[in-house]
Amino acid sequence: MKFLIHTYGCQMNVRDSEAVGALLVAAGHERVEKEEDAELVVVNSCTVRDKAEQKAIGKSGNLIALKKYGKKKMVGLMGCAVKRMGADVFKALPDLDFAVGPRRFGMIPRLVERCLAGEKRILEIPDEDEVPEGLSAHSVSGFQAFVTILLGCDNRCSYCIVPDVRGHEYSRPAREVVAEVEVLAKHGVKEVCLLGQSVLRYGVRNPAWDENDPPSPGGYTEPFPRLLEALSKVEGLERIRFTSAHPKGCTDELVRAYAEFPKVCRHLHLPVQSGSDRLLKEMGRRYTREEYLTAVKRLRDFDPEFALTTDIIVGYPGETEEDFEATRSLMEEAGFDNSFIFKYSPRPGTRSAKLEDDVTKEEKERRDQVLLSDQEARGQARNNLLVGTVREILVEGPSLRNAQRWSGRDSGNRIVVFEPDGNPPEKGSFVKIEILEAHPQILLGRRV
Ligand code: 5AD
Ligand code: SF4
Numbered sequence: 001m002k003f004l005i006h007t008y009g010c011q012m013n014v015r016d017s018e019a020v021g022a023l024l025v026a027a028g029h030e031r032v033e034k035e036e037d038a039e040l041v042v043v044n045s046c047t048v049r050d051k052a053e054q055k056a057i058g059k060s061g062n063l064i065a066l067k068k069y070g071k072k073k074m075v076g077l078m079g080c081a082v083k084r085m086g087a088d089v090f091k092a093l094p095d096l097d098f099a100v101g102p103r104r105f106g107m108i109p110r111l112v113e114r115c116l117a118g119e120k121r122i123l124e125i126p127d128e129d130e131v132p133e134g135l136s137a138h139s140v141s142g143f144q145a146f147v148t149i150l151l152g153c154d155n156r157c158s159y160c161i162v163p164d165v166r167g168h169e170y171s172r173p174a175r176e177v178v179a180e181v182e183v184l185a186k187h188g189v190k191e192v193c194l195l196g197q198s199v200l201r202y203g204v205r206n207p208a209w210d211e212n213d214p215p216s217p218g219g220y221t222e223p224f225p226r227l228l229e230a231l232s233k234v235e236g237l238e239r240i241r242f243t244s245a246h247p248k249g250c251t252d253e254l255v256r257a258y259a260e261f262p263k264v265c266r267h268l269h270l271p272v273q274s275g276s277d278r279l280l281k282e283m284g285r286r287y288t289r290e291e292y293l294t295a296v297k298r299l300r301d302f303d304p305e306f307a308l309t310t311d312i313i314v315g316y317p318g319e320t321e322e323d324f325e326a327t328r329s330l331m332e333e334a335g336f337d338n339s340f341i342f343k344y345s346p347r348p349g350t351r352s353a354k355l356e357d358d359v360t361k362e363e364k365e366r367r368d369q370v371l372l373s374d375q376e377a378r379g380q381a382r383n384n385l386l387v388g389t390v391r392e393i394l395v396e397g398p399s400l401r402n403a404q405r406w407s408g409r410d411s412g413n414r415i416v417v418f419e420p421d422g423n424p425p426e427k428g429s430f431v432k433i434e435i436l437e438a439h440p441q442i443l444l445g446r447r448v
Helices: 011-026 050-067 080-092 102-116 162-166 174-186 223-231 252-260 277-283 289-302 321-334 361-384
Strands: 002-007 040-045 074-079 098-100 122-124 144-148 191-195 239-243 267-269 307-314 338-343 390-398 406-409 415-418 430-438 442-447
Touching: 002 011, 011 040, 011 074, 011 102, 011 144, 011 191, 040 050, 040 080, 050 074, 050 080, 074 080, 074 102, 080 098, 080 102, 080 122, 080 162, 098 102, 102 122, 102 162, 144 174, 174 191, 174 223, 191 223, 223 252, 252 289, 277 321, 289 307, 289 321, 307 321, 307 361, 321 361, 338 361, 361 430, 415 430
Parallel strands: 002 040, 040 074, 074 098, 098 122, 144 191, 191 239, 267 307, 307 338, 415 442
Antiparallel strands: 390 406, 390 430, 406 415, 430 442
């Protein structure tokens, strides 16, 4: 069948969709670019906030409506919303062909066969500890790839539905990860991004290394830095990124790995959520404002240009003006290069859903806007410091906003735009750019 996958949500979903695409192609189906050409559409859903879930469900509903006119043959839903909704998904979408939760995406080619044979409304809900099939299926054509190293999450933050839908933590064996990255590098991948809800907890719940693995040449004892050490030896691979991280894992060994392995990129997405100790405690984040700022200092003492990004929730139940101001001041102290601000959305079954969602919509909106405009100024100030520096970037291709210009990213994941001057470099190559102009979200420069 001609198929297309629509993806909502985080990079983990992007990766799962990619694996599903590869598995469908391997099963003889054909990927198409345009939605109108697809007979089968799979929607990969997110449920981290209510709005995100609504989007995926709405999109699926629209696609299902097209089945009546013979414009679609099959519509499937995968991902986090399926696990949250369970059988209720068919109340919302009665003519959905199949629904499959996060750790069972590898079954999709078989579900498609079953639907073709006449089955309807198939529901596959994974267990908390299931190890998925198809984790190493890839269909990359470019020079960048995502690699899942850690599934699930055991952090249990009060507001977060992710542990309920993605299950318990499971660290893939290091050998399996290294083998996967070696294959990718042989196929021309230069940059990998290692994925997990909390990658720095790699190897904590279940050992990722076994006694037969050779010891770490650098004497690393923590499983994640040791994985970075192993991956930095992979030939052809030039850059290693990872996301997302919990501040607890920002250890001295991690900083040593940044220093010793030049392939490890100097950017960390380190969600802080709030700057108020009172709220951090309520959220169950297990660190204080000061501990967070100590982690930041460790990274910036090592490299002042180290890029730090974060996630913030505004309007958590009971968030006072004072709590909010504490978040503002923490953001300023940390000097984030970028931040993602989310308005609190109560999720069924989470601890905070029992609290009254008492910050009004208008107030959440106001706090969101304040933090966005703070970040705009801060992003500008951070980027101003880079004017005059020469940055090595991995070329991604013509810039999205202006195809006359090309863009790439530096080690800090900053977007760097330059004029190709009639002689564009190859996509996936490294070039050096002198920064001439700074904006809050991008840097402009010329080739040197
Ligand atoms: N409401 C608002 N934002 C949330 N996030 C997670 N759960 C919620 C929620 N219930 C945000 C956090 C997390 C990011 C992926 O989504 O900031 O880091
Ligand atoms: Fe949610 Fe916390 Fe896990 Fe992040 S670490 S996904 S915020 S429970």
